[in-house]
Amino acid sequence: MLTIKRYVRAQSLEEAYTLCQKRANVVLGGMLWLKTQNRTVDTAIDLSDLGLDAIEETPEAFRIGAMVTLRQLEQHDGLAALTQGAMAESVRPIVGVQFRNLATLGGSLYGRFGFSDLLTLFLVLDAKVELYHGGTVPLADYAARPYERDILTHIVVPRQPGRVAYRAQRNISTDFPVLTCAVAVRSDGVRCAIGARPMKARLYTGDPALLTGGITPESAAAFGESIAAEASFGGNLRAGADYRRAICPVLVRRALLACKEEE
Amino acid sequence: MEIQLKLNGRPVRDSIDADTLLIDFVRAHGCASVKRGCETSNCGLCTVLLDGKPVLSCSVLAARADGHEVQTLEGLQAEAEEFVAFIADQGAEQCGFCNPGYVMNTIALLRENPDPTDDEIRAYLAGNLCRCSGYEGQLRGIRAFLSARNQAKEGQDRG
Numbered sequence: 001m002l003t004i005k006r007y008v009r010a011q012s013l014e015e016a017y018t019l020c021q022k023r024a025n026v027v028l029g030g031m032l033w034l035k036t037q038n039r040t041v042d043t044a045i046d047l048s049d050l051g052l053d054a055i056e057e058t059p060e061a062f063r064i065g066a067m068v069t070l071r072q073l074e075q076h077d078g079l080a081a082l083t084q085g086a087m088a089e090s091v092r093p094i095v096g097v098q099f100r101n102l103a104t105l106g107g108s109l110y111g112r113f114g115f116s117d118l119l120t121l122f123l124v125l126d127a128k129v130e131l132y133h134g135g136t137v138p139l140a141d142y143a144a145r146p147y148e149r150d151i152l153t154h155i156v157v158p159r160q161p162g163r164v165a166y167r168a169q170r171n172i173s174t175d176f177p178v179l180t181c182a183v184a185v186r187s188d189g190v191r192c193a194i195g196a197r198p199m200k201a202r203l204y205t206g207d208p209a210l211l212t213g214g215i216t217p218e219s220a221a222a223f224g225e226s227i228a229a230e231a232s233f234g235g236n237l238r239a240g241a242d243y244r245r246a247i248c249p250v251l252v253r254r255a256l257l258a259c260k261e262e263e
Numbered sequence: 264m265e266i267q268l269k270l271n272g273r274p275v276r277d278s279i280d281a282d283t284l285l286i287d288f289v290r291a292h293g294c295a296s297v298k299r300g301c302e303t304s305n306c307g308l309c310t311v312l313l314d315g316k317p318v319l320s321c322s323v324l325a326a327r328a329d330g331h332e333v334q335t336l337e338g339l340q341a342e343a344e345e346f347v348a349f350i351a352d353q354g355a356e357q358c359g360f361c362n363p364g365y366v367m368n369t370i371a372l373l374r375e376n377p378d379p380t381d382d383e384i385r386a387y388l389a390g391n392l393c394r395c396s397g398y399e400g401q402l403r404g405i406r407a408f409l410s411a412r413n414q415a416k417e418g419q420d421r422g
């Protein structure tokens with residue numbers, strides 16, 4: 001059970017940052033993950049009044065506030081166009097609409113959860129996170145860092161030409177994923193992230209030479225094998241390491257071919 | 264701490280603990296349709312509309328709803344009445360426990376998408392768990408309601 005002694009709706013990022021320096025205090029995103037924990041919190045810091053719930057568009061990028069919900073991401077036309085629908089595809093299986101109206105992008109990326117669909121997708125989008133004190137950090141670096149006491153304020157996704165596809169495997173719809181895969185195909189090469197291994201998502205290079213002749217069913221399958229050979233996998237309640245290693249090339253192949261089809 | 268919100272159109276002011284959940288707040292104010300199910304943000308039983316959007320009231324602090332508008336089935340009877348009989352006609356409700364959450368989320372679905380396809384209905388209601396029926400009855404019920412409504416509308420347009 002989550003027990004909270006004091007609730008504060010921060011009126012500035014400085015106030016939220018100062019409060020979150022204390023170990024017993026906690027920042028609230030959608031509170032869904034926090035609520036699964038057994039802990040007593042001194043002060044719950046709510047960021048709801050800080051205007052972090054908007055998706056700003058500039059010619060160069062999308063700047064997404066940390067309190068933007070998964071449902072907002074799912075329904076955003078600009079992000080749908082940027083990712084050819086992969087954004088909605090990545091979040092749609094997460095529990096249900098009511099859940100996605102609460103869960104936030106900030107809480108999802110701060111959590112750096114092993115099972116995260118969003119971490120997987122945002123890695124291939126070359127996203128950066130903006131921290132109130134820590135400045136701007138590439139998501140790939142942020143994901144590898146230990147948890148810090150800072151406020152994640154925004155996530156910035158550059159507009160880049162290219163194709164994006166997302167594929168995940170679940171034992172049953174709306175469960176946590178067994179494996180996640182995002183692929184972006186751009187003029188400078190292919191980006192591929194694998195998550196829910198069950199360790200958290202990471203970018204893998206695979207053997208890009210396999211794709212120099214173009215994306216075909218054969219080259220996509222071979223590239224998928226090279227990613228599976230590079231990635232490490234483990235077992236948990238949902239699947240064993242061997243199963244994950246076996247489906248990894250399949251998801252990579254399908255995602256690559258989806259990028260190709262959409263061209 | 265003191266909060267004030269609009270509950271089913273009425274202003275409500277009360278003193279709460281920092282960790283009072285919205286589900287407990289609305290139940291304490293007469294909205295017994297909002298039930299506690301899984302309490303792990305999974306089952307959809309506790310669905311309420313917060314500023315018009317369906318959310319899980321078991322996972323929202325009442326403090327966060329301060330200054331906002333909350334609606335429960337108690338305040339949405341007329342909207343629910345349009346379609347609930349169609350769901351009952353299909354025998355979709357067996358024990359009936361999941362029903363208030365289903366009805367609330369169906370209201371939200373039909374507001375957002377008045378003429379959904381079967382896949383859109385399934386996707387929107389995926390976060391509402393029912394352990395009796397296997398979901399087909401609810402789907403048939405909503406489909407029957409939409410067909411009846413669309414036929415009536417066509418009849419009106421022709422007449």
Ligand SMILES: Cc1cc2nc3c(=O)[nH]c(=O)nc-3n(C[C@H](O)[C@H](O)[C@H](O)COP(=O)(O)OP(=O)(O)OC[C@H]3O[C@@H](n4cnc5c(N)ncnc54)[C@H](O)[C@@H]3O)c2cc1C
Pocket residue numbers: 026027028029030031032033034035036047066067093094095102103104105106107108109110111115116117118150151152153174175176177303304305
């Ligand atoms: C039952 C259940 C099923 C789920 N299924 C899936 C799934 O299938 N796929 C998937 O990808 N995810 C899944 N998730 C995770 C979910 O999508 C969210 O990622 C998760 O709930 C965290 O988001 P939140 O907004 O609820 O954050 P919270 O629970 O509020 O916060 C999570 C952590 O982030 C910190 N935090 C929040 N916001 C900030 C901020 N702006 N700055 C600094 N720190 C912050 C909090 O202090 C806390 O430590 C599931 C979660 C639950 C509870």
